[in-house]
Amino acid sequence: RLCAMTNSARSQITDILTWIERTLDPRTCTTDELWYDHMDSQSDRSLPILYQPFDVNEARHWADRGRIFDFLSATGSGRVLDLGPGDGWPALNLAPHVQEVVGVEASQRRVEVCRENARRLGIANARFLHVAPGAPLPFPDGSFDGIAAASSIEQTPDPYATLCELYRVLRPGGKLRISYE
Numbered sequence: 001r002l003c004a005m006t007n008s009a010r011s012q013i014t015d016i017l018t019w020i021e022r023t024l025d026p027r028t029c030t031t032d033e034l035w036y037d038h039m040d041s042q043s044d045r046s047l048p049i050l051y052q053p054f055d056v057n058e059a060r061h062w063a064d065r066g067r068i069f070d071f072l073s074a075t076g077s078g079r080v081l082d083l084g085p086g087d088g089w090p091a092l093n094l095a096p097h098v099q100e101v102v103g104v105e106a107s108q109r110r111v112e113v114c115r116e117n118a119r120r121l122g123i124a125n126a127r128f129l130h131v132a133p134g135a136p137l138p139f140p141d142g143s144f145d146g147i148a149a150a151s152s153i154e155q156t157p158d159p160y161a162t163l164c165e166l167y168r169v170l171r172p173g174g175k176l177r178i179s180y181e
Contacts, residue, residue: 030133031155032107041113042086049093050117067150067179068093074177075146081139081169083162084152085128088114094148095126102144103128104137106156133157142171151181 020026036042045051048061055061071090077098082091085103091114095101105111105128114128131137134157147166156162166176 030106030157032105032110032133036086036107037109039109042110043089047087047089050088050121064093071148071150071177072097074175075148076175078145079143081137081144081147081166083147083149083166084155085114085150086110088117088126088128090148090150091126091128092117092121092123095123098146099125101126102139104131105129106131106133134161137165137169139169141168142174143169145171145174147174147176149176149178151179153178154180 041051043051048054048058048064052061054065068090072094075094075098078100080091080094080098080101082094082101082103085091085105087110088103091101091103095118103111103114103126105114108130111128111130114126118124118126118128129138147170149166153159153162170176
């Protein structure tokens with residue numbers, strides 16, 4: 001009886017997968033194509049500074065400010081790379097405190113959002129580039145004094161390869177600051 005149930009269940013799964021392939025015409029895609037390219041804002045416009053004025057009475061605004069200063073203390077005030085800035089966080093919050101910040105993003109839509117947010121906020125020392133997931137970064141070795149990666153490395157196709165690439169573009173003695181979801 002167990003074998004019959006297993007065969008029946010296997011048959012049902014095969015039928016469902018066949019139906020999906022024939023009816024929905026699925027294709028392989030990356031997270032940026034599936035989610036991030038379709039979002040107006042990853043944060044639902046809730047980020048302090050980027051979308052809302054800093055409110056001293058909001059604990060989450062203080063928590064956000066603390067995270068920004070944590071990234072700053074690690075990455076320094078020189079040239080900073082932000083891997084996966086989403087709506088521009090932390091890149092646009094770091095920008096007033098650093099020489100330059102460059103955000104690399106797998107989603108072209110997120111790059112456009114970051115650029116618009118930088119324009120709206122009057123931030124001139126931040127630029128944002130589209131880099132396909134898992135592709136080499138378009139920078140020479142040792143290009144950055146610090147790197148911030150907030151909730152991004154774990155979303156790459158190969159986190160180990162991503163870390164190797166980040167270390168390649170980090171100058172000797174530079175710091176990499178990572179946070180995870």
